[in-house]
Amino acid sequence: MIAVALVITAGGAGAQTSTAAPACSTLLTAEELTKAIGEKMSDMGAKTRGPGETECPWMLRGGSTGFKTVAVQFYDLAAIKASPTTPTPDAFFETLVSAAEGTAAGKRQMLPGIGQKAAFVPTDPQVLAVVQRADGVARIVGNNLTKAQMTAVARAVATP
Numbered sequence: 001m002i003a004v005a006l007v008i009t010a011g012g013a014g015a016q017t018s019t020a021a022p023a024c025s026t027l028l029t030a031e032e033l034t035k036a037i038g039e040k041m042s043d044m045g046a047k048t049r050g051p052g053e054t055e056c057p058w059m060l061r062g063g064s065t066g067f068k069t070v071a072v073q074f075y076d077l078a079a080i081k082a083s084p085t086t087p088t089p090d091a092f093f094e095t096l097v098s099a100a101e102g103t104a105a106g107k108r109q110m111l112p113g114i115g116q117k118a119a120f121v122p123t124d125p126q127v128l129a130v131v132q133r134a135d136g137v138a139r140i141v142g143n144n145l146t147k148a149q150m151t152a153v154a155r156a157v158a159t160p
Contacts, residue, residue, distance in 0.1 A: 024055060027072060028072050042060065045057070052080075055072070057071040073141075093132045109147075115157075118130065126143050129142075133157075138154075
């Protein structure tokens with residue numbers, strides 16, 4: 001299962017330049033992230049990683065509890081359908097969550113009322129949330145964030 005997740009994410013490893021705003025940047029604004037985290041983070045530059053796959057990283061140095069990061073990867077329905085092993089949103093969601101469980105001691109905790117479905121997986125030192133939306137699946141990785149903060153970020157990403 002871990003290898004499948006690596007294939008999915010490694011497939012878009014080369015950044016591409018596009019004139020359109022990466023999809024992830026429309027899912028989470030700076031204001032929404034500040035509200036969710038409680039501190040303003042620096043936008044590290046959204047990018048398109050491959051067809052239908054975008055990434056938006058954020059960072060905070062020296063915040064109230066030290067260094068923090070948030071990275072949102074968004075896979076649209078076309079990218080998911082193109083996946084050779086997980087061509088449906090349900091299967092794609094399950095693969096991302098299972099891969100995190102397989103590499104961490106923590107098990108998924110479903111987050112009811114967020115998107116079509118959402119899960120939180122505690123890992124150390126990072127935390128992960130996966131949100132399935134009608135238009136794709138978002139994978140959110142946070143460093144030095146609480147479950148409450150990640151849940152707030154997931155809720156913001158899930159809201160159209």
